[in-house]
Amino acid sequence: MKLKDIKTFVGGNKSIHRGGPYWVFVKVTTECGIVGYGEIYGVAFHPKALTAMIDDLFERHFVGADPFKIERHFRLVYSAGFSQRPDPTVMGIFSGIEIALWDIIGKALDKPVYELLGGQVHERLRSYTYLNAPPEAASNEKVYNDPDAAAERALEYVAQGFTALKFDPARPYTAFDPRQLSMETLDFADRYTARVREAVGTTCDILIGTHGEMSPSGAIRLARRLEAHDPLWFEEPTPPDNIAGMARVAAGTRIPVATGERLTTKYEFADLLRQDAASILQMNLGRVGGLLEAKKVASMAEAFHAQIAPHLFCGPIVGAANVQLSACSPNFLIMEGIEQWGGFQAEILKTPIRWEEGHIIPPTAPGIGVELNEEVAEANPYNGERLQLRMQDRPA
Numbered sequence: 001m002k003l004k005d006i007k008t009f010v011g012g013n014k015s016i017h018r019g020g021p022y023w024v025f026v027k028v029t030t031e032c033g034i035v036g037y038g039e040i041y042g043v044a045f046h047p048k049a050l051t052a053m054i055d056d057l058f059e060r061h062f063v064g065a066d067p068f069k070i071e072r073h074f075r076l077v078y079s080a081g082f083s084q085r086p087d088p089t090v091m092g093i094f095s096g097i098e099i100a101l102w103d104i105i106g107k108a109l110d111k112p113v114y115e116l117l118g119g120q121v122h123e124r125l126r127s128y129t130y131l132n133a134p135p136e137a138a139s140n141e142k143v144y145n146d147p148d149a150a151a152e153r154a155l156e157y158v159a160q161g162f163t164a165l166k167f168d169p170a171r172p173y174t175a176f177d178p179r180q181l182s183m184e185t186l187d188f189a190d191r192y193t194a195r196v197r198e199a200v201g202t203t204c205d206i207l208i209g210t211h212g213e214m215s216p217s218g219a220i221r222l223a224r225r226l227e228a229h230d231p232l233w234f235e236e237p238t239p240p241d242n243i244a245g246m247a248r249v250a251a252g253t254r255i256p257v258a259t260g261e262r263l264t265t266k267y268e269f270a271d272l273l274r275q276d277a278a279s280i281l282q283m284n285l286g287r288v289g290g291l292l293e294a295k296k297v298a299s300m301a302e303a304f305h306a307q308i309a310p311h312l313f314c315g316p317i318v319g320a321a322n323v324q325l326s327a328c329s330p331n332f333l334i335m336e337g338i339e340q341w342g343g344f345q346a347e348i349l350k351t352p353i354r355w356e357e358g359h360i361i362p363p364t365a366p367g368i369g370v371e372l373n374e375e376v377a378e379a380n381p382y383n384g385e386r387l388q389l390r391m392q393d394r395p396a
Contacts, residue, residue: 001108002031003065006058006097009374010047011315012382014344017132017140020389022047022382023315023348025372026054028100030067036103037372039317040096041286042262042389043089047382050093057093067101067108070292074098078265091264091289098290099321099368106367113321113368114328117295124359125326127337128164128207129157131196135343144171147192151199158204161358164232164334165200166207169193170222173211174392178239180218190225197229205232208255212239212262213396216248223253232334233258233280233309240268247277258282261311265289269297273304280333282311286318291325298329307333314388316345319353320363320370327362335360348376 009025024040024047043050061076077094078084106113114120131154133143142149150167157165169189170181181189196206208231214222219237226234234255238246240262250257258280263269264287272278281301283294298308308329310322319337326332337353337360338345346352350371354361363369 001034001067003062003067004029004031005063006054008051008054009372009377010051010382011348011377012380012384013315014380015135017130018338018343019312019314019345021384021386022388023317024050024096024388025315025317025377026096026100027372027374028062028097028104030104034104034107036067036100036107036367037317037370038096038099038103039286039315039321040092041284041314041318043092044387045089046385046387053089054093054096057090058097062097067104070098070101073101074289074293086263086265086268088262088264088287092287095286095288095290098292099285099317102291102324103367110366112362112364112366113291113324114362117291117324118328120327120362121330122327122332122362124361125323125332126163126334127355127358127360128166128205128334129162129337129339130209131157131165131167132339144168147195150192151195154196154199154204158200160340161356162204163358164205164207165196166209166235166336167192167196168209168211170210170213172392172396173213174394174396176395177213178215178218179213179396180215181213181222186222186225189222193226193229193231207232207235209235210237211391212236214238216242216245219249220252223249223255227254231255235259235282236261243271243275243277246272247275250277250279256280258309260284261287261313263288266293266296266300270300273300273306279306281306281308282336283308284311284314284318285321285325286314291321294325295329298325298331302331307331309333310335312336312338316341316349316353316370317368317372319345320368323353323360323362324368348373348380
């Protein structure tokens with residue numbers, strides 16, 4: 001079996017708060033006609049430039065190659081340009097292609113990918129969602145800025161079956177961080193978290209989302225205020241470029257530290273584990289290096305008695321890959337989703353991801369278990385100029 005060609009789809013998302021403004025999917029086809037789908041996350045270039053990069057990388061390293069040679073493909077791409085170091089752009093593109101290769105491999109062998117990466121461990125996968133306003137709301141501002149509105153919305157999610165919810169109580173995050181939070185921000189974060197905890201009681205875990213906006217000492221100040229509300233985790237309290245600083249935070253709070261969406265490859269995660277900087281790893285499979293690299297990270301974490309909670313703020317192909325990884329990883333904790341995987345997340349797939357009573361049910365279909373609805377993707381192109389992810393461009 002040989003790889004033949006690649007096609008990129010950039011689908012414009014209908015709700016920016018539910019996965020960002022657009023999703024970058026790739027379709028890889030073999031000479032014998034088997035098709036695999038993947039997704040690329042968070043590359044810091046516009047899709048027009050990114051599509052050219054995808055085509056170049058695929059032509060250089062994959063045309064005519066055997067899709068089963070995943071380890072060989074990783075080493076060649078990782079070493080391209082005489083680099084041999086974690087690069088979010090290169091590994092983001094590789095991740096999307098690698099997921100598609102596993103989709104092809106699973107289809108060729110008539111097996112779900114999780115059966116090829118150690119076998120299924122979990123029959124149901126606990127999921128959480130961000131706390132967002134209802135889809136019909138004009139914006140999220142009221143839910144984000146009003147603790148009572150947040151508590152009311154949290155109860156609606158609990159009624160749907162969710163047992164864990166995430167929110168960001170200490171916004172904004174900027175290109176000029178990290179910083180010390182103001183007393184006003186610290187007080188608001190405390191009140192907001194307390195109000196949500198009061199509303200949901202012990203029926204639901206609360207997950208504290210931050211985006212590296214704090215210095216290590218600033219993060220410890222916030223964590224000590226929030227400890228009384230017993231969050232399941234404190235996410236990415238400091239930037240990813242200072243693992244030792246995050247380790248100081250982990251040592252300075254009783255809240256488990258979670259991180260990983262901005263890290264790529266086993267090498268960066270190994271440093272995280274060696275320094276005891278986090279006990280919950282949140283790799284994004286559209287950036288970390290794909291499914292096999294994520295499985296290696298999960299296995300390293302298992303040796304450190306750390307758990308995995310795959311990250312998702314993008315489209316459902318990464319979500320489907322997360323399901324495959326989670327199903328075969330003994331140290332799986334919980335995975336991020338976009339509410340119940342409905343709306344445009346379902347519309348852009350031929351068969352939606354199955355969600356029941358707060359859990360995802362791993363599919364039995366071969367490959368990654370889902371297929372892109374190409375007609376929907378092409379009917380909803382992204383025509384904007386902004387990037388998939390961005391930070392505030394002025395200091396807080």
